[in-house]
Amino acid sequence: MTQETNLSTAVAITENKVTLEQWRALLAVIDAGGYAKAAELLNKSQSAVSYAISQLETALDVKVFHLQGRKAVATPAGELLYRRAKQLLEQAVRLEKSAACLSVHVEPLVKIAADIIIPPIFILQCLEIFAKDFPDTRVEIFESVLSGTEDALLQRQVDLAIGGRVPPGFMGEKLVTVIMHGVASPGHPLLQLGRPVNHEDMRQHRQIIVRDSGQYRRRTEGWQEADQRWTVSHIKTSIDAIRMGLGYAWLPDAYTYDDIAAGRLKYLPVEVGSVREVTTYLTFADRDFAGPATRHLAEVLKEHLPKMCSYS
Secondary structure: OOHHHHHHHHHHHHOOOOOHHHHHHHHHHHHHOOHHHHHHHHOOOHHHHHHHHHHHHHHHOOOOEEEEOOEEEEOHHHHHHHHHHHHHHHHHHHHHHHHHHHOOOOOOEEEEEEEOOOOHHHHHHHHHHHHHHOOOOEEEEEEEOOHHHHHHHHOOOOOEEEEOOOOOOOOEEEEEEEEEEEEEOOOOHHHHOOOOEOHHHHHOOOEEEEOOOOOOOOOOOOOOOOOOEEEEOOHHHHHHHHHOOOOEEEEEHHHHHHHHHHOOOEEOOEOOOOEEEEEEEEEEOOHHHOOHHHHHHHHHHHHHHHHHOOOO
16 A cells, blocks of 8 residues: 555544534434424425434445434434434533633633532622622522532533542532531430431431432432431422421531531430531532632632631
8 A cells, every 4th residue: 555545544533424513413303303393493494304313324335314204213223323423422512612611712602510419509699709700700609409510511501510429420629518417406315316317217307308400400418317308409498397396307507507616406315326427529610611719709709608607
């Protein structure tokens, strides 16, 4: 094989045979279940969509659809290409958004997901500090629980996230170790036993749990084996229920510090597991393309949140 042939082969390998528009057509036809509806989704004529699919099949020498009546059904090869093309188009969109960020000096909007295991008031206090240097940057806060924070990162809904786990493919920095205690109202039966509480004791009384805000609600944390459980959407609701004597829960010290000091709540004298430690992390959605406002907010959070969350 000559050097010229080698060069031609290399060029052929590196050239893209299929355009992004043709990949979009493939996704649209599969998602819509036919050429006509795909044309509506793409705001194109049906013939243009059909031609794009034909060009794609010719370029790749593979059949991606077969017809069942009027419905276009993906072949096994089409299904595989669909999954890969979806990833490709998502990456292309992210790349365009990232490139757009490079064209401005300061981003106009920063979005942050913050697990409510850290009190929102602390996040607001950090934002107050941030606003002194970036008064014109808008901020959106997504209050999340457990996997809801991960979803916000994975779905690229936010620029920064604070949560107890870092999703695969991301790099997070340790931010705060949250200390949690089992708590109940002073008159709760578990505090009247006059001895350390065991798991069998706790099974017989109502536990208050905060709901995972993730799309699939796939995570639970800590001991959750009480025969009766009430589930709420926010830690503040859990505290209200516990103050009323309706149950017990494991809650961050930052939420219960004042109630414990005032005697409105008491720590459960649990034999094993009375204290939990949850490490939280600060994670960029895309550190390389983060603008100055996003980076500055991250620095403010790293400097001030640990001090705000420290209770002794």
